Amino acid sequence: MDITIKDIAKAAGVSKSTVSRVISNTGKCSDEARRKVMEAAEKLNYKKNALARAMITKETKNLGLIIYQKHKPILSHPFYAPIIEAIVDSSMKRGYSIIIATDQDIKASSAELLLEKRVDGIIFASFIDHNIILKYKNMGIPLVLLNNSVDLKDVSFVKVDNYSGAYKAVVHLISKNHKDIGFLCGPLQHRSYMERYQGYLAALKDHGIPVQEKFMRFGDSTLYEGTRLMNSILNSGDIPTAIFASNDMMAIGAIKAIKKAGLKIPDDVAIVGFDDIEHDVLIEPALSTVFVDKNKMGEMAVDLLLNEIVRNPYFKKENILPTKLILREST
Structure with missing residues (x-):
């Protein structure tokens, strides 16, 4: 009834x-x-029925952006800030406004922010609970994943070639005659980090270098964790000659730990990150990294969502952007 x-x-x-x-x-x-x-x-x-229908039948010129709560503060996050700027600029050019929330905001039973304010579609950025994505998909709300993908049929996404980017970073370290190559990795529940982990393993295997788990550490993808995990390796007494970090914040944290330990970069330990955030050229030494076109990612997410909203049957739903190795002083 x-x-x-x-x-x-x-x-x-x-x-x-x-x-x-x-x-x-x-x-x-x-x-x-x-x-x-x-x-x-x-x-x-009621929301799943009447309110959801109202959202998708009446154009509001609002787009929702839901981002993983651990990336707070969202608007100053070194990786997501330029993506959000690109999303806002691209939306404004098309006559849309953006409502930003975290995944924790929309879990609150009394404050489904995006449902209350009404949106024509939603961009989910980074790691978002599979059940949240499934919930909105089942409600018929147009959605796009940014910097993530899931095993659900007909879900549009834009992300980078994480596997290839990681592979190229590790091959670069191997070309510098490194065989003891450590790895600092973000949560493997996030598909991006799993793909970078797989790229790291494949590069070692393809070059006949054994995987050494003693040089691998896993944790949150933050500067603090990068420092903590690197200190864990340094304190073990068995130190690799190179480190690949699954994102730049972890790499910068590792640089802090390496320098504090009195070691030189890249002479004692070389290091490569992933993302190419602004901070990379401000630290000493400047960080070698894998470039991610964040502006393109944000713009493409908006394009995909607008295609979803008008139910265009001809656009490409699965989009993987290429990466590029940027060499600086840390290697």
Whole structure:
């Protein structure tokens, strides 16, 4: 049986007009009334039906951007900030506004931010819970994945060639006669890091170099973790001559640890990162890395989403951008 406004009003203890204002996002109502209505709608499973349909049948000129909460502060994140800037610029040129939230924001039962404010489609950036993606896909809301992909049919995405980029970085270190090559890696639950891990392993295997797990560390993809994980290797007493880090923040953290230990880069330990963020040329020594075209990624995500919104049957859903090795002082 279809849930009506009257049902929600009764469950929330408010008037039908209040429910109507909340669901249509028009007129004024208190935060408390809004909370009650949204909670009642959630319990009655209303959002998945009427509210979802309203979102996709009435153009709002709003696009949603949902990003992994661990990347806070979002707008100053060294990797995602230029991507977000490209998304905002590209959207504005097409007459759209952007509503930004984290995956934690939309998990809140009383505040489905993007549902309340209404969006025509959503860009999911970085690692997002598979169930969240599936939920919105099943609701019929146009969506695109950025810097990620999942094993779901007909889900559009744009990401970089993580495997090839990692492979090239490790081959470069091998060309410098390194055989003891360590690896600092972000969470393998994130497909991007899994693909970089696979590229690292393949490069070693293809060149007849044994994998040495004692030189490998896994953790969060942050500067702090890069320092902590590198210190773990240094304190073991068995130090590799080179390090490949799965992102630049971890690489910069590793550089901090290596220098503090009194070792020289690249003479004692060479290091390569991945992403080519602005910080790479500001540190000493400047970091060799794998270039990711962040502007292109942001622009393409918007293009893909707009194609999804108009249900264009001819556009390419799976998009993998090439990478390029950038050589600087750290190798």
